[in-house]
Amino acid sequence: MQTLNLTNHAKHRIQQRGITGDVVQFIMDQADKVEYSRDGANAIFVSRKRIKKLIQKKVVKPALAEKANGVVLIENSGDVLTVFHQTRSRLKH
DSSP, rough: OOOOOOHHHHHHHHHHHOOOHHHHHHHHHHHOEEESSTTTEEEOOHHHHHHHHHHHTSOHHHHHHHHHHHEEEEEETTTTEEEOOOOOOSSOO
Protein backbone atom coordinates (compact mmCIF):
# COMPACT_ATOMS: atom_id res chain seq x y z
CA MET A 1 0.00 0.00 0.00
CA GLN A 2 1.10 3.56 -0.55
CA THR A 3 2.49 5.81 2.14
CA LEU A 4 -0.30 7.78 3.78
CA ASN A 5 -0.10 10.96 5.85
CA LEU A 6 -2.19 11.40 8.99
CA THR A 7 -4.20 14.61 9.25
CA ASN A 8 -4.53 16.33 12.62
CA HIS A 9 -8.13 15.10 12.78
CA ALA A 10 -7.00 11.50 12.21
CA LYS A 11 -4.30 11.81 14.90
CA HIS A 12 -6.91 13.13 17.33
CA ARG A 13 -9.35 10.30 16.54
CA ILE A 14 -6.62 7.65 16.85
CA GLN A 15 -5.80 8.89 20.33
CA GLN A 16 -9.46 9.33 21.29
CA ARG A 17 -10.41 5.84 20.15
CA GLY A 18 -7.42 4.04 21.64
CA ILE A 19 -5.99 2.85 18.34
CA THR A 20 -2.21 2.42 18.43
CA GLY A 21 0.25 3.55 15.80
CA ASP A 22 1.22 -0.08 15.21
CA VAL A 23 -2.36 -0.89 14.22
CA VAL A 24 -2.54 2.06 11.81
CA GLN A 25 0.79 1.10 10.23
CA PHE A 26 -0.30 -2.55 9.94
CA ILE A 27 -3.47 -1.49 8.12
CA MET A 28 -1.53 0.82 5.80
CA ASP A 29 0.90 -1.99 4.95
CA GLN A 30 -1.49 -4.95 4.74
CA ALA A 31 -4.85 -3.51 3.63
CA ASP A 32 -6.54 -5.69 1.04
CA LYS A 33 -9.97 -4.08 0.99
CA VAL A 34 -10.78 -0.66 -0.43
CA GLU A 35 -14.34 0.60 -0.61
CA TYR A 36 -15.61 3.92 -1.88
CA SER A 37 -16.72 6.10 1.02
CA ARG A 38 -17.85 9.51 -0.27
CA ASP A 39 -16.51 12.68 -1.89
CA GLY A 40 -13.69 10.71 -3.50
CA ALA A 41 -12.52 9.16 -0.24
CA ASN A 42 -11.88 5.45 0.28
CA ALA A 43 -12.26 3.21 3.31
CA ILE A 44 -9.29 0.86 3.64
CA PHE A 45 -9.00 -2.10 5.98
CA VAL A 46 -7.66 -5.63 6.33
CA SER A 47 -10.16 -8.43 5.80
CA ARG A 48 -10.62 -11.16 8.41
CA LYS A 49 -9.51 -13.74 5.87
CA ARG A 50 -6.22 -11.92 5.24
CA ILE A 51 -5.65 -11.44 8.98
CA LYS A 52 -6.00 -15.20 9.52
CA LYS A 53 -3.51 -15.91 6.72
CA LEU A 54 -1.01 -13.39 8.09
CA ILE A 55 -1.23 -15.00 11.55
CA GLN A 56 -0.71 -18.47 10.06
CA LYS A 57 2.34 -17.26 8.12
CA LYS A 58 3.62 -15.59 11.30
CA VAL A 59 3.79 -12.19 9.58
CA VAL A 60 1.89 -10.58 12.44
CA LYS A 61 1.41 -11.40 16.09
CA PRO A 62 -2.13 -12.47 17.02
CA ALA A 63 -2.46 -9.63 19.55
CA LEU A 64 -1.78 -6.95 16.93
CA ALA A 65 -4.04 -8.70 14.42
CA GLU A 66 -6.88 -8.74 16.96
CA LYS A 67 -6.50 -5.01 17.59
CA ALA A 68 -6.51 -4.28 13.84
CA ASN A 69 -9.58 -6.40 13.15
CA GLY A 70 -12.45 -4.03 12.35
CA VAL A 71 -10.39 -0.83 12.25
CA VAL A 72 -11.01 1.30 9.16
CA LEU A 73 -8.97 4.17 7.74
CA ILE A 74 -10.68 6.78 5.55
CA GLU A 75 -8.20 8.20 3.06
CA ASN A 76 -8.35 10.75 0.27
CA SER A 77 -5.44 11.69 -2.00
CA GLY A 78 -2.84 10.09 0.26
CA ASP A 79 -4.12 11.62 3.50
CA VAL A 80 -5.80 9.62 6.26
CA LEU A 81 -8.83 11.73 7.19
CA THR A 82 -10.15 9.66 10.09
CA VAL A 83 -9.89 6.27 11.76
CA PHE A 84 -12.65 4.29 13.45
CA HIS A 85 -13.79 0.87 14.62
CA GLN A 86 -16.27 -0.60 12.17
CA THR A 87 -19.46 -1.34 14.09
CA ARG A 88 -21.84 -1.97 11.22
CA SER A 89 -21.86 -4.78 8.71
CA ARG A 90 -21.46 -2.32 5.81
CA LEU A 91 -19.53 0.90 5.65
CA LYS A 92 -21.86 3.85 5.17
CA HIS A 93 -19.44 6.72 5.74
